[in-house]
Amino acid sequence: MDEEIIRYENVSIVFDEKTIIDHFSLTVCKGEKVILRGPSGSGKSTLLKMAQGYARPHAGMVFYRTHEIDADTAWKIRQETAYISQDTDIGEGNVRELIAGVFAYAANKKVPYETSLNEYLTLFSLDETILDKDFRSLSGGEKQRIAIIISLLLGRTIFFLDEITAALDGLMKSRVAEYFLSHDDWTVIAISHDDAWYRDNVRIIPVGGN
Ligand SMILES: Nc1ncnc2c1ncn2[C@@H]1O[C@H](COP(=O)(O)OP(=O)(O)OP(=O)(O)O)[C@@H](O)[C@H]1O
Numbered sequence: 157m158d159e160e161i162i163r164y165e166n167v168s169i170v171f172d173e174k175t176i177i178d179h180f181s182l183t184v185c186k187g188e189k190v191i192l193r194g195p196s197g198s199g200k201s202t203l204l205k206m207a208q209g210y211a212r213p214h215a216g217m218v219f220y221r222t223h224e225i226d227a228d229t230a231w232k233i234r235q236e237t238a239y240i241s242q243d244t245d246i247g248e249g250n251v252r253e254l255i256a257g258v259f260a261y262a263a264n265k266k267v268p269y270e271t272s273l274n275e276y277l278t279l280f281s282l283d284e285t286i287l288d289k290d291f292r293s294l295s296g297g298e299k300q301r302i303a304i305i306i307s308l309l310l311g312r313t314i315f316f317l318d319e320i321t322a323a324l325d326g327l328m329k330s331r332v333a334e335y336f337l338s339h340d341d342w343t344v345i346a347i348s349h350d351d352a353w354y355r356d357n358v359r360i361i362p363v364g365g366n
Pocket residue numbers: 171172176194195196197198199200201202203
């Protein structure tokens with residue numbers, strides 16, 4: 157039987173008395189690649205945040221590995237999955253220290269990230285000298301690639317990706333999308349308007365008015 161990772165059951169989202177989403181249901185199993193597609197403001201980002209416990213449904217339920225998401229499960233989810241938000245301002249200080257800081261957390265301490273870091277920099281066309289730059293001085297596309305690299309270094313296999321290729325050029329959009337979509341055992345739920353994500357093995361889920 158397919159292993160269930162995330163299940164939205166009759167989820168409704170209401171903000172300021174306005175219904176954004178009504179009765180949204182979706183089950184995502186291990187290894188599946190899913191793209192949430194819909195107009196701006198249709199609730200896609202909020203759905204991803206719910207899967208991390210950062211937002212709660214107005215009605216309905218969200219399950220992670222068949223357990224309803226609450227404070228306890230949210231903690232476990234954040235240890236087992238990688239979430240990249242649209243907000244690329246993930247820290248300050250130089251890039252090397254920013255990355256080291258992520259791996260100083262108890263939960264990530266055992267991850268031997270240094271060996272893979274240079275390989276990922278090369279894969280995503282970043283020069284090693286970027287490690288000595290102030291993170292805030294980087295371009296939007298460079299910040300996006302550093303956030304992507306950190307999520308990959310964590311070694312997780314479940315990814316929630318919110319518009320992670322929006323600031324990249326065409327070739328890099330394809331390279332990033334290909335990387336996430338080509339691992340059979342990775343579970344990926346992504347939001348993107350970029351064609352690079354719309355491939356044969358991807359399930360497209362309409363959200364809102366399309
Ligand atoms: N915490 C909040 N409080 C009030 N309104 C909110 C909150 N979070 C989101 N919204 C509103 O809910 C709607 C859906 O937001 P969301 O970011 O989920 O949409 P989206 O489909 O991801 O949009 P986009 O494609 O533009 O990123 C928007 O109108 C947004 O302003």
